[in-house]
Amino acid sequence: MMMNKKTGKTGTSKVQKKADNSSKAKKAGNSLKTKKADFSLKTKKSGSVSAKIKSDKKNSDVIAKAAKRCKVSSKCGGCQFIDMPYKKQLKVKHDRLEELIGKYCEVGEFIGMEDPDHYRCKVHAVFTHDRKGNPLSGIYQEGSHKVVPVDACLLEDKKADDIIATIRGMLRSFKIKTYDEDYGQGLLRHVLIRVGKNSGQIMVILILTSPILPSKNNFVKALLKAHPEITTIVLNVNDKHTSMILGEQEKVLYGKGYITDTVCGMEFKISPKSFYQVNPVQTEKMYSKAIELAHLDGTEEALDCYSGVGTIGIIASPHVKHVTSVEINADAVKDAIWNAKNNGIKNVTFYKNDATRFMQQMADSGDKADVVFMDPPRSGATEEFLSSLFVLGPKKVVYISCGPDSLARDLGIFTKNGYRVTDCVPVDMFCHTRSIETIVLLKRADIK
Numbered sequence: 001m002m003m004n005k006k007t008g009k010t011g012t013s014k015v016q017k018k019a020d021n022s023s024k025a026k027k028a029g030n031s032l033k034t035k036k037a038d039f040s041l042k043t044k045k046s047g048s049v050s051a052k053i054k055s056d057k058k059n060s061d062v063i064a065k066a067a068k069r070c071k072v073s074s075k076c077g078g079c080q081f082i083d084m085p086y087k088k089q090l091k092v093k094h095d096r097l098e099e100l101i102g103k104y105c106e107v108g109e110f111i112g113m114e115d116p117d118h119y120r121c122k123v124h125a126v127f128t129h130d131r132k133g134n135p136l137s138g139i140y141q142e143g144s145h146k147v148v149p150v151d152a153c154l155l156e157d158k159k160a161d162d163i164i165a166t167i168r169g170m171l172r173s174f175k176i177k178t179y180d181e182d183y184g185q186g187l188l189r190h191v192l193i194r195v196g197k198n199s200g201q202i203m204v205i206l207i208l209t210s211p212i213l214p215s216k217n218n219f220v221k222a223l224l225k226a227h228p229e230i231t232t233i234v235l236n237v238n239d240k241h242t243s244m245i246l247g248e249q250e251k252v253l254y255g256k257g258y259i260t261d262t263v264c265g266m267e268f269k270i271s272p273k274s275f276y277q278v279n280p281v282q283t284e285k286m287y288s289k290a291i292e293l294a295h296l297d298g299t300e301e302a303l304d305c306y307s308g309v310g311t312i313g314i315i316a317s318p319h320v321k322h323v324t325s326v327e328i329n330a331d332a333v334k335d336a337i338w339n340a341k342n343n344g345i346k347n348v349t350f351y352k353n354d355a356t357r358f359m360q361q362m363a364d365s366g367d368k369a370d371v372v373f374m375d376p377p378r379s380g381a382t383e384e385f386l387s388s389l390f391v392l393g394p395k396k397v398v399y400i401s402c403g404p405d406s407l408a409r410d411l412g413i414f415t416k417n418g419y420r421v422t423d424c425v426p427v428d429m430f431c432h433t434r435s436i437e438t439i440v441l442l443k444r445a446d447i448k
């Protein structure tokens, strides 16, 4: 295992805001209107989507009940489908995928959740105050920086919400001022909680404008007294006028400064800035399906591109000859190296690099790969990444996508370059929202 420090670029560690106000997202919401569905979707100026079922009397009763489920759903806009029965949510998403990629292959049945509530193991609360100075915590209203106060969210881990409420309740007695975005004043900006659903470990990250937390030891003591289940507390400093949640500087206040969790029988270390899938129940199903689709026989030279903390490559490693993993985030690569070692995996090599640049270097060096796992961000792969991949000429590509629009675009490029789509399995990673996760298997045209 090694990391290529010479060719590695300095990575930017980013945690995206929960609110997604991109025009792309708005477009996606609009294009969810589908003839086949018996409901209509309306995209508001903010980009949030409201769904109304037209015909079914039974459904309207369910909706009436569901509307009571979340009092702030209309203000928050994060769960566009919260008022829609779960089966219908899957149907809307399935129809959307068919519209986008149905011309390339049959869209398989959604792998849904038995219990689609409280699945998020990464919970973010933004802190501010009302006009009287009372601390508030909640979620950015979709498409804005207005904070919608939230005590409990149907997507979020319940324990994480309890901890956030406790922290909010402690602020006055510790004289901790919440941040005011307009004036750039105050100390506490955000709290980020990461929960290892299988390990039971909990990391609390306090994002402050300064590295000095008043009465730090007493604050930690009081928080642990209220929540002995917390396994680590990290102070992160973000003093920039930015919409990024996390800053660069970190200080461990309690515990190890990271958590671990298990998925597919392997243990993974997760640091504050590393990417880790937000829905652990579905992640297990998604990784298993991705590896099953690849039909590995133990002889393959595999590539894991956009590898995060190394999960897919490490889980696939017992089934292939060797895996090469590439990821841009330095902290995630460090975690990945730790993860391979901790799981006794010796046939994975990790590189910290931009995936496009790395693929170009591989193509230029005449390297080959038998199978490529790729799991890019929502924007998908770059054209240069794909051109280099075609030079490497893998027999199979397992493309995991959280952006159906970019997936459709990239599948168009694949099919023009000698690949066909043989399988498409959507996995509901983001229940109650319009977001769609899809696993697609592509085969080189000459491969059965």
Ligand SMILES: C[S@@+](CC[C@H](N)C(=O)[O-])C[C@H]1O[C@@H](n2cnc3c(N)ncnc32)[C@H](O)[C@@H]1O
Residues within 6 Å of the ligand: 275, 276, 277, 305, 306, 307, 308, 309, 310, 311, 312, 326, 327, 328, 329, 332, 353, 354, 355, 356, 375, 376, 377, 378, 402
């Ligand atoms: C959707 S996540 C997938 C991570 C991992 N496969 C998993 O399942 O946890 C995408 C990953 O791509 C990384 N990334 C983003 N841009 C990249 C780039 N240009 N080159 C390499 N990695 C990148 C992110 O840091 C993130 O870890």
